[in-house]
Amino acid sequence: MDPHELARLYRSSTKFQLDVAAVVPLDVLCLFFGFHPIFRTNRILKYRSFFEFNHRLESIMDKAYIYRVARTAGCLLFALHVNACIYYWASDRQGIGTTRWVYNGQGNMYLRCYYWAVRSLITIGGLPEPQTLFEIVFQLLNFFLGVFVFSSLIGQMRDIIGAATAAQSNFRASLDRTVTFMNASSIPRPVQARVRTWYAYTWDAQRMLDEADLLEALPAAMQAALAVDMNFSILSNIDLFKGCDTQMLHDLLLRLRSTIYLPGDFVCRKGEVGREMYIVKQGQLWVLGGADAAQVLATLTAGTVFGELSLLAATGSRRTASVMAQGFAHLLALDRKALRETLAHYPDSEKLLLEKARALLRETAPASAATSPTQGLASLFPPRPDT
Incomplete structure (x- = not known):
């Protein structure tokens, strides 16, 4: 200049x-x-x-x-x-x-x-x-x-x-391969219709099937800059990550996986083993409970997070409720392995999350059946070897 x-x-x-x-x-x-x-x-x-x-x-x-x-x-x-x-x-x-x-x-x-x-x-x-x-x-x-x-x-x-028309040609080729596979495997027609609906909505919403394919061609610094502009405001407002190192949040943004769910899709079901947490980027979801999972306990909107216990609790923790997409929903997923690999470089943020994890586990787990918070987190944050 x-x-x-x-x-x-x-x-x-x-x-x-x-x-x-x-x-x-x-x-x-x-x-x-x-x-x-x-x-x-x-x-x-x-x-x-x-x-x-x-x-x-x-x-x-x-x-x-x-x-x-x-x-x-x-x-x-x-x-x-x-x-x-x-x-x-x-x-x-x-x-x-x-x-x-x-x-x-x-x-x-x-x-x-x-x-x-x-x-x-x-x-x-x-x-x-x-x-x-x-x-x-x-x-x-x-x-x-x-x-x-x-x-x-x-x-x-x-x-x-x-x-x-390169992006649209790749989209059509992927759709054609999927349809051919479903016909060859005799997939039921209702399932095929939902798959086609997912393809159509994904193309209309973002003009590509996977955002990660586009970002892979860019240098790491540019990937981080784009991720910060798109999702940092959502991640920084989550209570679980408030007070954590800003650079750690930038690294987590690169680990987020974008997923689109159709109306009526179950994001998770009660009793299944949880391995990741979800951030609602767009759309609404229902938290279902009751004997037959027909009672709507809460409505999750954009900016909310659920499934934190899957990251903070011990391996094998199960979901306490079912979550279903009310309409088309765009979610960001973060799994336990990605969080563990990121926190290995940020000990202060790891210590802060440990404290929040103990408080969260005490609030959610019954006192009689709860696992010790320190033991429950041992699989997530193993002891470090001596330098």
Whole structure:
């Protein structure tokens, strides 16, 4: 951002030399020799600014492929314009209207030459046969150039459209493989319908199947920055992690696993062994109880957390209630192994969580059947070896 450093770098670059040559006022020669476009050809040396403009504009656009399609179409129109100008030059050299192949001088000269350039460069055909050696050589070179230019533009269009629809193509391929597997395995139709619904909602919600696949291509620092922007406000407001080291929370964010549940899906059931905790990012869930798990005990909304005992209690702790998605729900899951590996580098946060774990276990576990908090946490935080 230092203007002096930027100026020094710019003056020492090739771009500066080309820019200086491009602004040399050769137009003044028109005062002595008359107007000729050749005196303005040095302006083309600014071509680097065109590519730099395209690069910077694409980097800030949400749908850059739309601009790329328009730019490719513009390049095609410009190539046709140049070809029309060259054809008029060739006609003028041969003599306007001297043969059937050259421009006959009738009608709008630009439109007539542009029409010839379109039919010639795109190799549509139907043009008058060249008569002289110059016309034959010119037409052959124009046909070869047309094949090269047109094939290059078609390839660019294919790449642009392919890049724009790559995510959707991967999604459809994954869905097709899953449907083929379910049909081959004779999966019941209701289950297949729920699988298709999950695919459709996941695509509509986030335009990808797994956010982790996108983040894996980025450096660790950028992954952490994105994770902080997306989920740090949720994780920092959880009572369990309040007061913990901020960097520890940043590391935990990279361990969170995103999961989407359909309406009626059970996130966990009463009595099953718990291995992870959940954070509600979007949607609502019901906490069910009673003899047949039909009574709604509570409603969990965005920002709430449940399943903390699965992280803090001993291995083999069971769920005390069932949790079911009321509608489409987006959850973040954190398992015991990820928390243990993270806390190994943050002893102060580990000590704080131990204290909160003892208090939480005393509140939730019956006094007669409860395991000692220190023993219950031994499997989560094993003693450290001597240094």
